[in-house]
Amino acid sequence: MIDISHVSKTFHPRAGRRGTQPVTALDDVNLTIGDNEFVTLIGPSGCGKTTLLRMVAGLTSVDEGLIRVDGKVVRGPSPDRAMVFQAFALMPWASVLRNVAFGLELRGTPKREREELARDLVRKVGLAGFEKSLPAELSGGMRQRVGIARALAVNPSVLLMDEPFGALDEQTKRMMQEELLRIWEMERKTVIFVTHSIDEAILLADRCVLMSARPGRIHEIETIHLPRPRSRADETSAEFIETKARLWDHLRSLQLAEEPKRVGV
């Protein structure tokens, strides 16, 4: 279980730089995420959704408040909270297999054991036959499959995904969403998934968290009632379309609330 309570974060401009003011990225954010729940974070840019994710990962410090994962306060990164990066973050000099096994390598798992496990995951994400390839030899979608396999390899309790399909083209993105649904059915994890796409946010999530910007706050939480396992076909269901309309309304009201402020400044 992830418990985010009263979390705030302010970024201060570097000393000596004029014309910039401290930015309140997050202001009193509260969110509880259950075990094996899939939560998507969505909102306009600058709403702090990536900051929140990085805080759960332990990559960004918390100014105020606390984040607890399974009762333990987050003080730094841990493989128990594995991450999937937007730009993949694969080691370009290492084979697919070694990239996938990297977390286990750091842990000191014997080579044969970790490669066996990695081979299994490479197959699960649909990359069998590419074990020895270098990242540069793979397409964007395939690279992110490696990123997902690497995260699953350390058997984390939480999977953090930072716009993982943001760098992919539309077709590949859609395919990867279905892939992720398929993989998640096999390996249920608690997932926090940051995205820009409303469709993606609805299709994947148990709950969709809509955040507002300046300062970053939680604006609305939508529970998605689509039955699982899901597929693309669910996008035409009444539930999907209604949820999408509601989320759009919320987003629009956020925009409207913000418009006068922008003009005024």
Add this chain to the structure above:
Amino acid sequence: MSVGPDTAMSELGLKPAIEGRPTSVPSAPVLLPDSRGQRWASLAVRVCTADGFYNLVSLVGGLLLWEIIARVFERPYLPAFTSVVDRLWELIRSGEILGDLSRSVQNLGLGFAFAAVLGVVVGTLMGRYAVIEKMLDPYVYALMTAPTVVFTPVYFSIFGLQRWAIVALIVQYSIFVIIVNTVTAVKTVDRELVEMASVFGAREHQRITKIVLPAALPLIMAGMRLGMGRAVKGMINGELLIAVVGLGATSEGFARAFDAEGVFAVLLVVVFVALAATKLVELVDRKVNAWLPNSQR
């Protein structure tokens, strides 16, 4: 050879031209050998487009120019290329130069090995920790720009008339380009890769050995190439000034005896050593950075 990190950057194709150096001209079109003329034409095309063809043309041209200038002006200190080659052959046959060569190469190897290891260690520490960089930066740049020859007496007085004085000079000649390149290399490592390692549980020493160093290796090796060029210079200067062993000492002896052919013969050997040494570094570079796509070399 003796230029700073900028050259190293461009050697990697990182800065000015991202597309990197042009690869060799594509192989000649296949022609059906239906006539003799065509076959010759096709052979000519193939020769002209072969790797290194233009290097060869330029080399032959340069040597020819040397020969002509020397023969036309006939100055005592400018021997013709052919007479230098004659003298070289003599020195090789008498075994004189081979002993020198091996001693010089040993000095070079020792000095460069020290410089490479120490340079990468210091450079990595400076690139990764701002405090260390701030503390060492003035020394590195001061010593890099200072004329190294000035330090010869210092090493001479510390190590005496021994090999170690030359080795120390070689280290000083070559280490700073290696340090400066390593610092840049370590600083430009993709931050997200280091963060990734942290997320998956890497400790600092693991982040350095498993992420920072492999990612920085292409630029580090570019520094090694420059460093090797400077190490050869250091070797010659050391042997000339400290003059105990090796090619430098022999060349000094020839100069005192007004044996210009001898001096140039040794110079040819030195150039050969320099080319072979940099080629060796290049081969190691290709081996350890085999993962780099050709466009980034």
